[in-house]
Amino acid sequence: MPEGNTRSMTGGGATHRAAACAFIILVLAIYGVENVHAADTTAISVGRPLSGDQHRLVSPGGKFALGFFQPAGGVAGSWYVGIWYNNISVQTPVWVANRLRPVSDPATSRLAIAPDGNLVLFDGRTGSTVWSTEANITADVRNGTVAVLLDTGNLVLALASDASGSAAVLWQSFDHIGDTWLPGGKLRRDKRTGAIQGMVSWRARGDPAPGMYALQLDPDGAPQYVLLWNGTREYWITGNWTGRIFADAPEVAASSGSSGYTFKFVDNDDESYFTYNFADNSTVYRFVTDASGQVKGWFWVEATQAWNLVYAEPKARCAVPRVCGAFGVCSEGASTACDCARGFSPRIPPNWGQGDYTGGCVRNVELQCGKNSSGGGGAAAGSRKAKMDRFLEMDGMRLPDDGRVAGATSSGDCKNACLLNCSCSAYAFNGSCVLWHGDLLNLQDSLGGTAGRLYLRLAASELPGARSHSKWRITVIAVSAASIVVLVVTASVLVVRATRRRWIRARIQGLSAGDGRVISFKYRDLQSITRNFSDKLGGGAFGSVFRGELSSCTAVAVKKLEGLRQGEKQFRAEVSTLGTVQHVNLIRLLGFCSDGGDRKLLVYEYMPNGSLDRHLFRAMPPSYSLSWAARYRIALGVAKGLAYLHYKCRDCIIHCDVKPENILLDAAFAPKVADFGLAKLVGRDFSRVLTTMRGTIGYLAPEWISGEAITPKADVFSYGMTLFEIVSGRRNAEHGAFESAAAASGTDHTTTTFFPVTVARMLAESAEEGDDVTAFLDPELEGNANASELRRVCKVACWCIQDGVDARPTMAEVVQVLEGVTDVETPPVPRYLQVLAGRAMHASDTCV
């Protein structure tokens, strides 16, 4: 991506900056080009084409640039004309002109106004036009068209007509969205032509050609949008827009809460569309339907120089058709969506590493069957050779959906039916026999007992116990000899391991509080402790967590870190710092493992009661629910833990990801905050923190989005959001039940959409110590709560979520209030939330 000086072009005069409407920009673009940096231009007009990889069209405010570029991960020598953010260090194309037909040489290619008035891309090597705006332009104005780039990222082809006329837009890139929907753009349905304009993903990372995934308005005209695979198969749907939220995807409304954007649906005789915009035009945000089939919302955070993921749908990544490609296996909850089935490896490893799995996997070893086609087609010959292939049993699988039922009536016959056909790649038998041929798509694992059992065909050498017919005798001898050796070796390894395990156990038990030492584990120790990582406890943002056992009474949690960018030395330094962080409300780090390469693991104490979200949000048996007293203790404990992190330990640690998932409960339901310090460890790649997605947006302080410096007060904000959920037993974004509760209690706040707003308003309006806050209490508790404690928690929560960093209390102050040492005044309703409520009403007024 060419890095040019963008400031110089605005130096042309204050007029440029003040230019607000497209027309003035157009006029200036034509007549005010003298002061522009040599490589930059403000307009493409007749006789002034754009050519070469240094030449760019830049928007008046310098926010966007257009030019020739090569996408990261693309084929060398494939050049595209695209629009990207001019001031952002990470190459981020938002629109591509010639998605299907790259040019090979930017120096000889030209983006120019053609004789017919259209903007076209001309490939000098082949002498052909590879792309055109294809607008219908009448002959008399053809000489007068110019193309300019606006500060919204919209490329506009218009008439630079005489001063009295208005600039007629002939074509604009906002009417031809690519994979990115920018603020001000429209997801649109043209009611006259029936044409639908949505986002269409890239085919793969580095390949802008239209891919299989598209997000668009409901073709049937309902006020909702859908994600489609291959133009027909719906795999996610927002539910109807109510004027405030989408019925089945309420996060959009919630996200407008913390980021200050308007999101609306417009429906008139000509068109219906969704559009959104930010109150603050310096916000850098984009929605992208990416090659993974998810629609994602990204904020640019200046402070970290990185894109922050704040929204992603569908949350169930495995719901995306073919997300893992052929022979890829999707699993929900793991930190990476896809793995290759055993015996397979990623077809395009670089893409796989960058989260594009759709390329799928290829066999490590070709099947024997069909390998030698000269052997004649006889069934006997076929079956003899086919014996060289074997089957891997895979349990808990979602079966691929294009299987063919065969006549076999037993599992053995079914297996033989598959073996006899060289194209058969798997079978399943559940009473009837189902065979799959060729690529296996849409595999998903870890679904538990109710799901299917699949037998995957592999070359015999890929499975243990492989043997070849011709070498049968030698094998027998070799195996017998080897077994003896193996027996001896295994026995000694077992002895060594047992000894080492005892030693580790002794060391862990010997770790005295306060000395801050952490144990350095060997990878194979952790493998054995966790039984080769077989008991997965969960998949957090930084990696998966497995249960390990040092003995029947000493369990540990082993976290496999992913996406670490730090070197060995830094990692060890960071880990020993974390080892010194010891507080009764913080998870204790016991040890780590780093083999010098990519494998880095952390060993923590094990918390038998899991994370708080499981207790707050999951459907539990009715008799089971955290009591008010337990919730209060948890709220206080978490506050103490965070206060310690912020002020008491050697270096201030900002958690950055406070939410119920990161609050663990010990056997006595005492809370311990988990995952602290990891944001620092993982460093810039912080967006991974947010990839757990579920409701994360609801915990993000506004400064995350505005790009201000992140202070401990960002944690205070997230803590406040968590408090509301502890009170209500529900995600803040899933507030529906409370509207009726509020209405029933006589407080008419049904216009607000966000639970914290409802609470804040009620507190502000009822200065009296009424008991009406119980309306917001988790219905599970049936009103059993200490009213003054409840009120106190609500007040603290409201103070914590104030938009001004200074208005929020410190965690130490929160502790004091919850302990009853000090009292708090009635909090004001957070301003941005008020704005949100107002906007929501406004939006519902304008919608049909």
Ligand SMILES: *[C@@H]1O[C@H](CO)[C@@H](O)[C@H](O)[C@H]1NC(C)=O
């Ligand atoms: C457009 O420009 C060309 C050359 O500059 C000229 O020959 C032609 O007459 C012009 N056409 C119109 C409609 O002005």
Ligand SMILES: *[C@@H]1O[C@H](CO)[C@@H](O)[C@H](O)[C@H]1NC(C)=O
């Ligand atoms: C996509 O849909 C078209 C028809 O709309 C069909 O011909 C094609 O086979 C589909 N592609 C795949 C991979 O199923």
Ligand SMILES: *[C@@H]1O[C@H](CO)[C@@H](O)[C@H](O)[C@H]1NC(C)=O
């Ligand atoms: C953004 O807002 C500022 C202040 O309101 C204004 O001066 C500027 O022109 C705006 N920029 C754009 C691109 O609209």
Ligand SMILES: *[C@@H]1O[C@H](CO)[C@@H](O)[C@H](O)[C@H]1NC(C)=O
């Ligand atoms: C294929 O089979 C033929 C006869 O069955 C044999 O002569 C030949 O060596 C085989 N080739 C391979 C590559 O296995």
Ligand SMILES: *[C@@H]1O[C@H](CO)[C@@H](O)[C@H](O)[C@H]1NC(C)=O
């Ligand atoms: C077996 O699986 C096939 C394909 O998934 C399904 O159509 C069939 O109903 C299943 N039969 C039984 C008995 O579960």
